[in-house]
Amino acid sequence: MEVNHKLLQEERGEQGPLCKDPVWFRRIVGRLVYLTITRLDLSYSVHILSQVMHKPQEEHWNAAMRVIRYLKGSPGQGIMLRADSDFQIRAFCDSDWCGCPLTRCSLSAYMVLSGNSPVAWRTKKQDTVSHSSAESEYRAMSDVLKELKCKSAIYIAANPVFHERTKHVEKDCHSVRDAVKAKLIATRHVRTNEQLADILTKALGSSAFHYLLSKPGVCNPHAPT
Template identity: 50%
Template sequence: MKDLGPLKYFLGIEVARSSAGLFLSQGKYTLDIISESDLLGAKPSGFPMEQNHKLGLASGVPLSDLEQYRRLVGRLIYLAVTRPDLAYSVHILSQFMQEPRSENWKATLRVVRYLKATSGHGILLNSDCDLNLQGWCDSDWATCPLTRRSLSGWLVFLGKSPISWKTKKQHIVSTSSAEAEYRSMAAITCELKWLKALLLSLGVQHPKTIKLFCDSESALHIAKNPIFHEQTKHIKVDCHFVRDAITKGLISPSHVPTNSQLADIFIKSLGKSQFDYLLSKLGVSNPHVPT
């Protein structure tokens, strides 16, 4: 056993300390990805994935070198540990590991060109933290063109710092957008419950009700309505789970406008202006670049 001093670099993650808090980034790892992709001289991209893409229906030429695609996407998956802005792109690209096509490869290289413009980005774990949890959840209904399963995305803050996020395709087909939103709400409720227990094991009490922001009025109505209607019986388990959390004071769901929904960045490809706006709210930035 050796005391190696203050943490600065571990498994590709760089840690910078200041009075503002801990800044986590993977700058060297990012530059290695760009260099390995032979894109050091390429034109940077302003956002990782083009809007209204049709990658799920790609019909181009299958790639001859599957290992190259799988290796690059695998490295992007690890990079997303400190880059929530990559969560959606990595989720989409990782679905084509078995038979990637030319369109998928081009989309992957676009993500690398985005990294070229944001190689120093990371997340700040703010020292000015009240240790209160806050959740944001959203869904994109029937977004998969092949299975019509919906996409869930959620984000959890501890104080002002993002500590947990996820983009995931739902397990079954939802028959309405409200149902898809409600499943996302149930998923983040499970995560918030676990995080609260984790904080307690570390000696951090969290007596306050956790704020949960959702942009679906229908899902919020289902969560607060104690009566089961015929249309909601097929999601009865999720209904009980979320309502129990509300009754016990674990969460307090409230509505947020769609254009201010932070979890929107985890469920769809956005234009540059909206992407940059949500990115600034997430706290993803490069502290070494003057603003």
């Protein structure tokens, strides 16, 4: 379900034909927004589509139809809350640095799991432009304050000296470092192919998408075995 930031091209002067029925497009996307409450696999796609509600183009309509076809192909897919969960809280966070072609704001996302079951997730565009990938990652970590993921951000978390290029994120740094010091969170580096939050920040290929989707226990009981 490769709905990505390439759909947002108006600022670059690459505007395509307008959607023939923008009202119906808005109704479809509005319904999809409600589905993201239980379908975390839709979060990224719906986030992208919801940004073009004011002036949808034909390619946006085609992307929305692709999401609908995906839903029709997996009507029973949902979150399996495992009975053997140890209830240990884990969190994955990620950011797509300057990913939005319109504003150059980064995209933050996180997924919180109780045991192996997802209990909270979010995809959100950051309010301001980040000057570095480390900064955008720190903002994502500040949002979730559960577990750290990126090597550069982990280094800043452990480093008591604030360098010139990170002064503008000092507040986020302090909040994360204080949580680390108080042992409320523990820092772990997560390999790219195991980063669950990637499903909320990037348009992934089919194999990577379904692999990551299976990790937090999202399954379709109606699928053939």
